[in-house]
Every structure is written in structure tokens, then in C-alpha cells.
Amino acid sequence: MNDSLHISERKAHAVVIGSGLGGLASAMRLGAKGYRVTVLDRLDKPGGRGSSISENGHRFDLGPTIVTVPQVFEQLWVACGRNFHNDVDLRPIKPFYQIRWPDGSQFNAQSNMRSEVERLSPGDVHGFEKFLNDSEKRYQFGFEDLGRRPMNKLWDLIKVLPKFVMMRADRSVYTHAARRVKDERLRMALSFHPLFIGGDPFNVTSMYILVSHLEKTFGVHYAMGGVQAIADAMVKIIQSQGGHVAMQSEVDEIVVKNNICKGVKLKDQTVLDADVVVSNADAGHTYxxxxxxxxxxxxxxxKVKKQRWSMGLFVWYFGTKGTRDMWADVGHHTILNSSRYKGLVRDIFIKGKLAEDMSLYIHRPSITDPSVAPQGDDTFYALSPVPHLGHDDAVDWNQMQEEYRQKVAKILDRDVIPGFEKHLSASLIFTPNQFESRYLSPYGSGFSIEPRIFQSAWFRPHNVSEEAKGLFLAGAGTHPGAGLPGVISSAEVLAKLVPDAPHVPEQILKVAAE
Incomplete structure (x- = not known):
């Protein structure tokens, strides 16, 4: 008998906790860097907040509904040697959305909004153009520069402080809009965007006016099949790289020994060893x-408890039968305003009070994508920002859910889709309770940590963790923040911090008999 020693090589192993888009993008980036990647998620479908649920033939996209910076996806696909548009059918939405006020006035957000500003408030045209110029400068600095590079070292912050000062990052988004235009409706239309990523427009840094530029320049798009279709396409790329995506596999603990991240332990006590661990779980839950x-x-x-968290969300997903040709004035995205703006936002973010009035975002994807509903039917969701569960005397949603749904229905019937309730064919409701239980989001917040100035960039949980070597973070709770462009960019930043995968030698003793 002769003994022979066979030397083989294995790829370094990366485990990604969570299949939200930040986690999937991280897995793609790590796969492209040579890692063998395993993605673990407790849900039954990939996508995290961007996943979907089907009921009675209606597909409900549970979270994000728009793509505003397609190039972050295009560049992610290129990094993996693929073409995004071969895998995902992206359609431009025109207008981007329609904003409605109680006085009957409307504003159609679109690439060329000068005509809309002239119609709504002629005296504000010059100020609006200055606002767009401000927005472009903040986009170039805040998104293309800071948002796409690591901000985990204090020196990274110190170097950019002069520019933050020059751009008056201490002002809020609303304050900046108010310095440029006088019409209160236009001030709202130019300042509400932080709500899309969980921020209070009256307190979030004015750097976030950059959204106006990216909408104007790149447009607003919808992925046919919903954001779920993007998540599914990402899974296919991970699998083509040799990676594995395991659904209904919940991570209970990150295993750390001698301050080095060694892997993860699942709820069922299974332990997976890893050279790198990426947490796409909420940063608060991670720590x-x-x-x-x-x-x-x-x-x-x-420290986690002391953070200011984004607001909660009440979302009513519903389907209507035989209504596709009804409500011709209701487009893909409609924003319905309360008579209050500042007061309502203050109730939600500061007082933690469930107000009698509300503002609603209404999503009607069926007019763009027939696959979301049976033929001739409609699929909707109506979203109302509400307080998160961490305030004193938090809302008891077990008691308030149906009462609040009836209030939403009354507003929808009166102002947007009259008579819709007699056509209802499916209904599903998410409150902050569901965000807490389904996504393990602290206090049921909709978008993790609120993006205030001292909770952004270096102040936010870093993409490379200080708590254990080999642990990294991606997604809404880390740098650069929430929203599809933010979470996809978090994976790009992470990839700059994780070294290329080494080939780790293994000695395998093979005993061969002659």
C-alpha cells in the first residue's frame, strides 16, 4: 500500500445574512471577487423588503416600487460580467408621480418640470432652477463621491467637513427648499423625498435634495415583475457564480472567537464556518x-437604543376586480397630501402620535404591468407614514389596524378611486408590527436608522464592523443608507473593503490501495 498526499484548493467562503437587495448585491460582488458565497434568509422569497406576496391572483410588491438610478444596477451586473437589461425589463414611468393637494391643485413630477412650476407658481421658476442646480451639486458630492466610497474612518469625515459646511449640510431639506421657493405646495413637492428613505424632511440634512437631480436626470423606472423580478435575477447570477441561496434559513448568531468572525449559527443550531460574514440584517438587529x-x-x-429610527409604515395592499378601465386619472404613482405638512410630520417623527389626518402614497402597478393582477383587474397599495413602535405610548396596532384601514378607505373613496370597496378581491395589511416580526426591524421602523446628519456617513454603522474582524454590513442601516440606490451602493462600498478571495490550501490525505 502506498500513501499519496493530494493537495487541493478551496475557495474562501463568504456567508451573507439576509437576501434583501443589499445582501444579494453583496453576494454578487463577493462572487465576482472569487468567494464561494452562501446567502441565508428566514423568508420564503428573496428580496427582503423588496419581496412580494400573492393573493387571489394579485401580486403585491411589499416595499420599494421604483428604480431611480439604473446605472448602479448596470454597474453591478458589469462587475459580474453580465448585462442588466438582458435580465431585467425596466420601463420608464411618465409622469414620475402625481402630487395632489386638498385644494384640488396637482403637480406632475417629470423630467422637465419647469412647465409644471410655471403653472403652479410662476413666481418661483427662477428659485426652482436654482434649487435644481443645488441638487446637482449635492448629487455629485453626496452620491457619486461620498455614497460610493467607504466612510469608516474618522479621517474620511474630517476631509469632507469643509464641503459639508460650504453646502450648508446643517440645513434641513425643507429649509433649503423654502429658501428657494415661496409656494408652500412647491416647498412640499421639493422636500418630501426623504420620506422615501425614512427621513423627516424638517430635520434630515439638505444633502438629500440630491434626489431631485437624480429623478430629473435618470428618470423613474419600474421593473416588469416588480422589484421581486430584480431580486430573482440577482439570485440567478449568484447561482451561476457557484453560490447558494438558502431560504427559510434563519441566522440566530454570528460566531466570534478571539474577536475574529468565524461564521454563523442558525436557529436549528447548524453552524456554518466562513472566512467573511456580511450582515444584510438591520444594523440594530445585527448588533x-x-x-x-x-x-x-x-x-x-x-448606543443602538439612542439612535433615531425612521418612521413606521401602514400599508394596505388590495386588489379590485374589473376596474382596469376605471379611474383613468389615477396613474402608477400618486401622492395624496393632508392639509397639514409640517404638523403631520412632527406628529409622526417627534411626538409619536397617530394623527387623525394622513398623507398617502398610492401605488397602481397594474396600469404598467398586467402581470400583477388577473386580466381586467387592478392591484394597489396605499401607504401611510406612521410612528414607529419605540415612542412612549406606542400605537397598539392590534387594536387600531381595522379602524385605521377604514380611515384610509374613506380617503381613497373620496379623493382617488371612488367606489373601489365594492370591487375588492384581495386585501392584506402591514403595520409596524409586521415590519418588526417579518424583517426584524427595530421598533418596526420602515427604513432602519433615520438619515439625520449625525446618523449619516461616518456616524452611521460602518460597512466594515469594528466589533469583529471579518464582519461587514450592507443594506439600509449602514453607509450610504436606505433606498434602492443606497443599498446597492452599500455592496459596492463593501467590495472595496473586502479583499479578493485567497485560495486556501487544504491537505486531503488519500489512501490508495494497489
């Missing part, structure tokens, strides 16, 4: 639960 048995220096339970 307070997944690292609960590890002594933390920076992100202690106390």
Missing part, C-alpha cells in the same frame, strides 16, 4: 441580537 454574546465596543445596546 443587539446576532452579536448579543460578543462584547461590543462601539455599537452597544445602549
Amino acid at each position: 443587539t441580537h446576532l452579536l448579543r454574546n460578543h462584547t461590543r465596543r462601539r455599537w452597544t445596546n445602549r
Whole structure:
């Protein structure tokens, strides 16, 4: 008998916790860097907040509904040697959305909004153009520069402080809009965008006016099949790289030994070893639960609790039968305003009070994508920002859910889709309770940590964790923040911090008999 020693090589292993779009993008980036990647998620479908649920022939996209910066997806696909548009059918939406006020006035957001501003408030045209110029400068600095590079070192922040000062980042989005235009409706139309990523327009840094530029320049798009179709396409690329996506596999703990991340332990006690671990779980959940048995220096339970969290969301998903040709004035995206703006936002973010009035975002994808509903039918969701569950005397949604749904229905019937309730064919409701239980989001917040100035960039949980070597973060709770462009960019930043995969030698003893 002769013994022969066979030397083989294996790829370094990366485990990604969570199949939200930030997690899937991270897996794609790591696969392109040579890692063998395993993605683990507790849900039954990939996509996280961008996943979907089907009921009675209606497909409900549960979270994000628009793509505003297609190039972040295009560049992600290129990094994996693929063409995004071969895998995803992206359609431009025109107008981007329609904003309606109680006085009957309307504003159609579109690439060339000068005519809309002239119609709504002629005296504000010059100020509006100055606002767009401000927006472009902040986009170039805030998104293309800061948003696409690491901000985990204090020196990274110190270097850019002069520019933050020059751009008056201390002002809020609303304050900046108010300095440029006088009409209160236009001030709202130019300042509400932080609500799309969980921010209070009256307190979030004015850097976020950059959204006006990216909408104007790149447009607003819808992925046929919904954001779920994007997530499904990402899974296919991960699998083509040799990676594995395991649904209904919940991670209970990140395993750390001698301050080095060694892998993860699942709810069923299975342990997976890893050379790199990426958490796409909410940053708060990552530190307070997944690292609960590890002594933390920076992100202690106390510090996590002290953060300001984004608002909660009440979302009513519903289908209507035989209505496709009804309500011709209701487009893909409609924003319906309360008579209050500042007061309502203050109730939601500061007072934590469930107000009697509300503003609604109404999503009607069936007029663009017939696959979301049976033929001739409609699929909708109506979203109302509400307080998160962390306020004193938090809303008891077990008690309030139906009452609030009836209030939403009354407004929809009166102002948007009259008579819709007699056509209802499907109904599903998410409150902050569902965001807390389904997504493990602290306080049921809709978008993780609120993007205030001292909770952005370096102040936000970093993409490379200080708590354990080999642990990285992606998604809404880390840099650069929430929203599809933000979470996809978080994977780009992460890829700049994770080294290329080394080939790790393994000695395998093979005994061959002659």
C-alpha cells in the first residue's frame, strides 16, 4: 500500500445574512471577487423588503416600487460580467408621480418640470432652477463621491467637513427648499423625498435634495415583475457564480472567537464556518441580537437604543376586480397630501402620535404591468407614514389596524378611486408590527436608522464592523443608507473593503490501495 498526499484548493467562503437587495448585491460582488458565497434568509422569497406576496391572483410588491438610478444596477451586473437589461425589463414611468393637494391643485413630477412650476407658481421658476442646480451639486458630492466610497474612518469625515459646511449640510431639506421657493405646495413637492428613505424632511440634512437631480436626470423606472423580478435575477447570477441561496434559513448568531468572525449559527443550531460574514440584517438587529454574546465596543445596546429610527409604515395592499378601465386619472404613482405638512410630520417623527389626518402614497402597478393582477383587474397599495413602535405610548396596532384601514378607505373613496370597496378581491395589511416580526426591524421602523446628519456617513454603522474582524454590513442601516440606490451602493462600498478571495490550501490525505 502506498500513501499519496493530494493537495487541493478551496475557495474562501463568504456567508451573507439576509437576501434583501443589499445582501444579494453583496453576494454578487463577493462572487465576482472569487468567494464561494452562501446567502441565508428566514423568508420564503428573496428580496427582503423588496419581496412580494400573492393573493387571489394579485401580486403585491411589499416595499420599494421604483428604480431611480439604473446605472448602479448596470454597474453591478458589469462587475459580474453580465448585462442588466438582458435580465431585467425596466420601463420608464411618465409622469414620475402625481402630487395632489386638498385644494384640488396637482403637480406632475417629470423630467422637465419647469412647465409644471410655471403653472403652479410662476413666481418661483427662477428659485426652482436654482434649487435644481443645488441638487446637482449635492448629487455629485453626496452620491457619486461620498455614497460610493467607504466612510469608516474618522479621517474620511474630517476631509469632507469643509464641503459639508460650504453646502450648508446643517440645513434641513425643507429649509433649503423654502429658501428657494415661496409656494408652500412647491416647498412640499421639493422636500418630501426623504420620506422615501425614512427621513423627516424638517430635520434630515439638505444633502438629500440630491434626489431631485437624480429623478430629473435618470428618470423613474419600474421593473416588469416588480422589484421581486430584480431580486430573482440577482439570485440567478449568484447561482451561476457557484453560490447558494438558502431560504427559510434563519441566522440566530454570528460566531466570534478571539474577536475574529468565524461564521454563523442558525436557529436549528447548524453552524456554518466562513472566512467573511456580511450582515444584510438591520444594523440594530445585527448588533443587539446576532452579536448579543460578543462584547461590543462601539455599537452597544445602549448606543443602538439612542439612535433615531425612521418612521413606521401602514400599508394596505388590495386588489379590485374589473376596474382596469376605471379611474383613468389615477396613474402608477400618486401622492395624496393632508392639509397639514409640517404638523403631520412632527406628529409622526417627534411626538409619536397617530394623527387623525394622513398623507398617502398610492401605488397602481397594474396600469404598467398586467402581470400583477388577473386580466381586467387592478392591484394597489396605499401607504401611510406612521410612528414607529419605540415612542412612549406606542400605537397598539392590534387594536387600531381595522379602524385605521377604514380611515384610509374613506380617503381613497373620496379623493382617488371612488367606489373601489365594492370591487375588492384581495386585501392584506402591514403595520409596524409586521415590519418588526417579518424583517426584524427595530421598533418596526420602515427604513432602519433615520438619515439625520449625525446618523449619516461616518456616524452611521460602518460597512466594515469594528466589533469583529471579518464582519461587514450592507443594506439600509449602514453607509450610504436606505433606498434602492443606497443599498446597492452599500455592496459596492463593501467590495472595496473586502479583499479578493485567497485560495486556501487544504491537505486531503488519500489512501490508495494497489
